[in-house]
Amino acid sequence: MLKLTFSIVLAFAFSVSAKPAERIIALAPHIVENLYAIGAGERIVGTVAYADYPEAAKQLPQIGDYQGISVEKILALKPDLIIAWKNASHAPMLEKLESFGVDVIYSEAKYLDKLPDELLRLGKITGLGSQAQQQADLFTKRLDELKAQYEQSASLAVFYQLWPSPLMTVGGESWLQQVFNVCNVKNVFADATTDYPQISIENVLLKSPQVIVISEEKSEQDRESIKWQQWPSVPAVKHKQYISVDADLLHRxxxxxxxxxxxxxGKLNVSRAHYKTMKVEHDNVE
Incomplete structure (x- = not known):
């Protein structure tokens, strides 16, 4: 299903030698992207399915996917470090690799504004601290600019369609929930007791969202689409306020x-403008 890398604080569970890592296996697409961002892409000797950015990453040997990895293939690549996402399906194989003496560290995400810490720690283990610092500073600066840009904007009630079948959304303490805070909108399922709840169409109808955001994700599976037009009583449907977003950018x-x-x-701001215009027209009629 989804290959979400929903983690924010990079927690290193095992001590790593002071010697910079030279042969790295990165077991999640976001880890690959961050290593390339700090100039360590050439040190990656293996990765997993869907690690497709930047273009050079497509040429890397793949040793598995979200559901499992090959211990034999990993050992054949002779890594001095594995950077893994805390994925239950990978856990038994990682434990076996550790028993063979391979160093493993973990990436775990919970807070949007802590991504610079992940970049800095990757810089530390690769010996590329200055490049990592530069990227971390740029990220912090741009994130602060986005927060400032939208902090005074009028709020909107938004439903985020994470996956259509089964229908899933975001809420709780997920870091995607924090993205809504940057855009200064209200996630109608923010009070969910789990981070990525499975819901029903009826749940969405009761929330009456003003905007429906649909994530578009690359997948080998056929995705069922939801014909939201069937429910014109929902404000988002009535006013045709649908937004499509690139999951590879938001979910990694x-x-x-x-x-x-x-x-x-930016797209939510267009929806704001629509509702503002509707309100002005309504007030003028009155």
């Missing part, structure tokens, strides 16, 4: 997420 905990956030906030 990488420096590129700023592109996705900027795109989402």
């Amino acid at each position: 905990y990488s420096y590129r997420m700023l592109e996705g956030i900027s795109d989402l906030c």
Whole structure:
């Protein structure tokens, strides 16, 4: 299903030698992107399916996917470090690799504004601290600019369609929820008890969102689409306020997420303008 890399604080669970890592296996697309961002892309000797950015990453050997990895292929690549996302399906294989003496560290995301910390820690283990610092500073600066740009904007009630079948959204303490805060909009499922709840169409109808955001994700699976036009009583449907976003930008905990956030906030601002115009016209009629 989704290959979400929903983590924010990079927690290193194992000590790593002071010697910079030279042969790295990166077990998530966002880890690959962040390594390239700090100039360590050439040190990656293996990765997983969907690690497709930048273009050079498509040429890297793949040793598995979200559901599993090959211990044999990894050992054959002779890595001195594995950087993994905390994925339950990978856990048994990673434990076996550790028993063979391979160093493993973990990436775990929870806070949007902590991504610079991940870049800095990657810089530390690769010996590329100055490049990592530069990218971290740029990320912080741009994120602060986006927050300032929209902090005074009128709020909107937004439904985020994470996946159509089963229908899933975001809420709770997910870092995607924090993206809505940057855009200064209200996620109608912000009070969900889980970060990525499965919901029903009826749940959405009761929330009456003003905007429906639909994530578009690359997948080998056929995705069912929801014909929201069937429910014209929903404000988003009535006013045709649908927004499509690139999941590769928003769902990966990488420096590129700023592109996705900027795109989402900009499109939501267009919806704001629509509702503002509707209100002015309504007030004029009265």
